[in-house]
Amino acid sequence: MGKMERFAFVALVAGILFFLFADFISWALPMFVLKDIPKKSVEDLAAEAISRNSTAWSDFKKLARYYPETFKKFCQYEESFSGAKKIPESECKPNGKTLAKALRIGHRWYVAEGCWNCHSQMVRPVSNETLRFGIPGVSNTVSYPSEYNNELQAPVLWGTKRVGPDLIREAAVHNVGWQAAHLYNPKYTSPGTNMPPYPWYYTKDSKGNIVPNERGLSLLTYIMWLGSWEVKPPKDFRINVKASNSAKVKENTEKNFAEAK
Amino acid sequence: MATNSQELQNLVNYGLVKAHVAMGLVFFIIVATMGFLYSLQLDDIYPFVGIEFLSPGRVRMIHTAGAAYGFLVNMFTGLLYWAVPRFTGYRILSDKLGWFMFFALQAAVLITVIGVLFLGMADNVEWGETPWWLDPIIVFWLLLHLMQFGAPLFKASQRGPLYVAGWYISAMLVWTPLVVFMGNMIPRFWAVGSGAGAVQSTFIHDLVGLYVTPVAWGLMYYFVPVIMKKPMWSHGLSLLGFWGLAFFYPMNGVHHFLWSPIPMFAQYSAVFATVAVEFAVTSVLINFMMTLRGSAEQLKYNVPLRYMYTGAIFYWITCFQCAFHVTLTFQKVIHFTDWVTGHAHLIMFGTFGLWVLGMAEYIWPRLFRKETMYSKGLSEGAYWLLMIGVLSMFFDLTAGGLVQGFDWIGLNPWIDSVNFSKPFWYFRSIAGIMMITGLLMYALNFWKTATAKTGLSAELRTET
Numbered sequence A: 001m002g003k004m005e006r007f008a009f010v011a012l013v014a015g016i017l018f019f020l021f022a023d024f025i026s027w028a029l030p031m032f033v034l035k036d037i038p039k040k041s042v043e044d045l046a047a048e049a050i051s052r053n054s055t056a057w058s059d060f061k062k063l064a065r066y067y068p069e070t071f072k073k074f075c076q077y078e079e080s081f082s083g084a085k086k087i088p089e090s091e092c093k094p095n096g097k098t099l100a101k102a103l104r105i106g107h108r109w110y111v112a113e114g115c116w117n118c119h120s121q122m123v124r125p126v127s128n129e130t131l132r133f134g135i136p137g138v139s140n141t142v143s144y145p146s147e148y149n150n151e152l153q154a155p156v157l158w159g160t161k162r163v164g165p166d167l168i169r170e171a172a173v174h175n176v177g178w179q180a181a182h183l184y185n186p187k188y189t190s191p192g193t194n195m196p197p198y199p200w201y202y203t204k205d206s207k208g209n210i211v212p213n214e215r216g217l218s219l220l221t222y223i224m225w226l227g228s229w230e231v232k233p234p235k236d237f238r239i240n241v242k243a244s245n246s247a248k249v250k251e252n253t254e255k256n257f258a259e260a261k
Numbered sequence B: 001m002a003t004n005s006q007e008l009q010n011l012v013n014y015g016l017v018k019a020h021v022a023m024g025l026v027f028f029i030i031v032a033t034m035g036f037l038y039s040l041q042l043d044d045i046y047p048f049v050g051i052e053f054l055s056p057g058r059v060r061m062i063h064t065a066g067a068a069y070g071f072l073v074n075m076f077t078g079l080l081y082w083a084v085p086r087f088t089g090y091r092i093l094s095d096k097l098g099w100f101m102f103f104a105l106q107a108a109v110l111i112t113v114i115g116v117l118f119l120g121m122a123d124n125v126e127w128g129e130t131p132w133w134l135d136p137i138i139v140f141w142l143l144l145h146l147m148q149f150g151a152p153l154f155k156a157s158q159r160g161p162l163y164v165a166g167w168y169i170s171a172m173l174v175w176t177p178l179v180v181f182m183g184n185m186i187p188r189f190w191a192v193g194s195g196a197g198a199v200q201s202t203f204i205h206d207l208v209g210l211y212v213t214p215v216a217w218g219l220m221y222y223f224v225p226v227i228m229k230k231p232m233w234s235h236g237l238s239l240l241g242f243w244g245l246a247f248f249y250p251m252n253g254v255h256h257f258l259w260s261p262i263p264m265f266a267q268y269s270a271v272f273a274t275v276a277v278e279f280a281v282t283s284v285l286i287n288f289m290m291t292l293r294g295s296a297e298q299l300k301y302n303v304p305l306r307y308m309y310t311g312a313i314f315y316w317i318t319c320f321q322c323a324f325h326v327t328l329t330f331q332k333v334i335h336f337t338d339w340v341t342g343h344a345h346l347i348m349f350g351t352f353g354l355w356v357l358g359m360a361e362y363i364w365p366r367l368f369r370k371e372t373m374y375s376k377g378l379s380e381g382a383y384w385l386l387m388i389g390v391l392s393m394f395f396d397l398t399a400g401g402l403v404q405g406f407d408w409i410g411l412n413p414w415i416d417s418v419n420f421s422k423p424f425w426y427f428r429s430i431a432g433i434m435m436i437t438g439l440l441m442y443a444l445n446f447w448k449t450a451t452a453k454t455g456l457s458a459e460l461r462t463e464t
């Protein structure tokens, strides 16, 4: 017994051996089981979205079309933390490079804003979650390991708390216009919500319209990408707000902007 | 343990204890205020709408990371500077190192606050929200921490067996740098997806189970017998509790992600280990309760001791609750709801928070060579506010969590669950106000005790 009460024994057996054993069971073994799933880089994800012509790709093209001024600035935008680099003018159009860049920046601010404290990114096989998230009847899949095996899920964004709904199938639920208005002020699209407004992802363009800025455009791209690999919503399925620079959204967002001030 | 002789005073570096405990208290108040601010966002009455650096999500990360590094690490380190030299009989490794570590810790917390609030450099590891480039520095700090307190423990164990507190603290000193390295570095640079999820869940749990829990139990094993002036009831139970915890606790992590894409065998083993931990915890609790036997009347007038036993009972409630909600059946309803948040606060605030407050209140007058705290009224008032505050918050969030869970299963529009939760969230904010008021009273008492001109003398209280 005496030995069990010495520093060296405790440090070695409890401190190191038990710890290593537990880590082996808890994550080394699961990682080993999952090791054959290829790990994708952000560039792979962008290439995949383009080759499958998923909604992430079409929505990104829409964003570029709706907000051309922002898109130009977005190509120039640089960030060392997320590793986003300038893109020369000749390549400044929706392509694999710009989509990957937008996903990187969007993911970075999704994390930095703590969106994951209110939104999970995991559909569980219980509690009717497959019916609630995604498209009932078209895509009701539970979360599966390979959809997380990419650079944007390291660390993984499953989250531990839901104040708002799960977002891993979000691509199927709302269109770009809705998302743009919602992020600017969630109260506009969802009366009674307690999601905070994020006006600092918006700016005014030369005509005085409120439009997403570089970070906002990226964040919207990221949200629209979530689940796009899994679900292809039927035409006109998604909850729809006409392109964000339409008069109605503008009027409403401006009204709300005044309120925020 | 001996009286407050010159010898004992040379053993302990009072300055370091004071500095850490004071900073810990300051951060406690800041962290609680951050939690309160975020709770206002849930109530939809957030006062700083549209200010980027006070974005509620960022404030919440300061709340959790600040609780870990600003509040708990400061408090525990301060208390270790007091307790370790006293029960080993040896000084810490170096006073200079101690001051360096003190300033390094405050700098790390400050950098985290700036990084998260102003620069948007958070990391999505709950409890490890520190920017990732800061994490190696924290690991280095924890290695210094190992040497600083490892030295006296090692010397003492050359002479003979270590006291129980020594086992817990020795193990914790080794675990913590490993845990922080694992949780912050592996998911960023090596593991992805489900593997990263498994690592992160192990981290969330290990920071609680392999840092906070052993250091807190170690300190309890020191302070409780000292205050009651009698030994622990059973050495056998102490051994059982320690080794049970050391073996099963690290395997619990994956229970944070049940029903997730992590392979089921890992989930089942986590559930099993979690239930096993309840038995270890119960053995520890029995030991403490039996030690109290015959001295329970002390709880009436000894506020530090009362904090400790209140915390111990909350600890047991939390662990009892855990044995149920860790099951896959309960998880269907309560995962992702406020039930979990209630659980987190009962253990973090109700147990560890109250414990460190009790311990700090015990040593504080002694640090300033006063016989007692400045005001009995403040001391009692703070205790009751904190205790009732956290308990009502716990019941409130538990109930709220059930409402949310069943509402989600019922496939009602999402906004319904937000509306149904509002009354619970309002009530939580009110409980938060109680707790912050309690903390401010507690801090005022500390301030007055430290600055009181005359030595405060203990009045003799006869039992009533």
Ligand code: HEM
Pocket (backbone or CB within 6 Å): A117, A160, A161, A163, B031, B032, B033, B034, B035, B036, B038, B039, B060, B063, B064, B067, B068, B071, B338, B340, B341, B342, B344, B345, B348, B349, B353, B428, B429, B431, B432, B433, B435, B436
């Ligand atoms: C006045 C006191 C406090 C208030 C009002 C408060 C409030 C909050 C709020 C609103 C949240 C967010 C919950 C959510 O996402 O829905 C939270 C989370 C959390 N707080 Fe506190 N808090 C307080 C004190 C503390 C203290 C002292 C600690 C630690 C020592 C702590 C540890 C945590 C942890 C670990 C979480 C994450 C829980 C989870 O993921 O469910 N809190 N708190």
